[in-house]
Amino acid sequence: MELPLELVNALRLAQRVTVLTGAGVSQESGLRTFRDAQDGLWAQYRPEDLATPQAFQRNPKLVWDWYAWRREKVCQAKPNPAHYALAAMAKRIPKFTLITQNVDGLHQAAGSPRVIELHGNIRRVRCSVCAQVLSQWDQPPDDVPRCPSCNGLLRPDVVWFGETLPQAELEAAFEAAQHCELFFSIGTSGVVQPAASLAYFAQQHGARIVEINAEPTPLTPFADFALQGKAGEILPALVKSAFLAQIT
Numbered sequence: 235m236e237l238p239l240e241l242v243n244a245l246r247l248a249q250r251v252t253v254l255t256g257a258g259v260s261q262e263s264g265l266r267t268f269r270d271a272q273d274g275l276w277a278q279y280r281p282e283d284l285a286t287p288q289a290f291q292r293n294p295k296l297v298w299d300w301y302a303w304r305r306e307k308v309c310q311a312k313p314n315p316a317h318y319a320l321a322a323m324a325k326r327i328p329k330f331t332l333i334t335q336n337v338d339g340l341h342q343a344a345g346s347p348r349v350i351e352l353h354g355n356i357r358r359v360r361c362s363v364c365a366q367v368l369s370q371w372d373q374p375p376d377d378v379p380r381c382p383s384c385n386g387l388l389r390p391d392v393v394w395f396g397e398t399l400p401q402a403e404l405e406a407a408f409e410a411a412q413h414c415e416l417f418f419s420i421g422t423s424g425v426v427q428p429a430a431s432l433a434y435f436a437q438q439h440g441a442r443i444v445e446i447n448a449e450p451t452p453l454t455p456f457a458d459f460a461l462q463g464k465a466g467e468i469l470p471a472l473v474k475s476a477f478l479a480q481i482t
């Protein structure tokens with residue numbers, strides 16, 4: 235793919251860059267995006283019907299088992315060249331902020347130093363009663379694990395539909411969107427708020443918008459540069475062109 239020279243130059247000279255990623259960035263690591271059809275056992279459920287507080291109240295075991303299955307896939311997945319390219323960008327741009335809607339932790343696994351996780355992380359759990367966060371827990375053979383402090387049911391430490399996003403992360407994300415020269419929206423369908431509004435907010439504050447996505451999204455007509463294709467191919471090429479760095 236021919237990369238716009240204007241974008242390559244803008245990236246090379248940029249002092250402040252903010253990036254928002256979505257499930258498309260992990261697609262080349264073998265993880266399904268949210269709006270892909272789900273496979274196997276879970277094909278009969280829609281994520282929107284499992285990822286809610288109401289679903290957990292109704293049937294905690296069903297929701298726990300779905301997340302346990304997804305956690306297993308996440309733990310087997312490896313970062314792909316898109317994750318590595320973003321980690322490389324972080325080293326070369328003075329003020330670089332990476333915001334993700336993904337809960338898989340693959341940006342950190344690729345070496346990205348600081349990641350704003352808007353929707354939490356599936357590798358952690360927290361108590362549904364006292365909110366204690368844990369990264370290790372005892373799994374009973376056929377039940378939902380319980381909190382060691384208060385015996386409440388443990389749940390994944392992720393944001394469910396209808397829940398508010400963590401305040402500090404949200405504020406940091408809008409702050410970084412407000413003060414950047416280039417804002418990248420990568421592998422996200424841009425339909426879930428408030429993450430979807432970050433790009434428009436950045437644009438209103440003077441940033442140029444770069445979208446990298448396999449297909450057009452509602453953001454595409456507003457983007458200054460819309461690159462259609464795979465993030466794992468476009469991002470390494472862009473980093474190589476801008477910084478003469480090879481991404482493996």
Ligand code: OAD
Pocket residue numbers: 255256257258259261262267268269270285335336353393394395420421422423424425426446447448449451463464465466
């Ligand atoms: P989606 O599944 O909605 O969108 C993934 C996007 O990635 C789509 O626009 C695809 O075209 C694009 N895509 C797929 N493969 C790609 C690739 N290899 N390279 C580039 N783009 C690719 O995922 P998100 O936008 O992340 O929220 O979804 C946002 C939120 O909605 C999720 O965090 C989750 C979900 O419901 C919560 O759970 C709160």
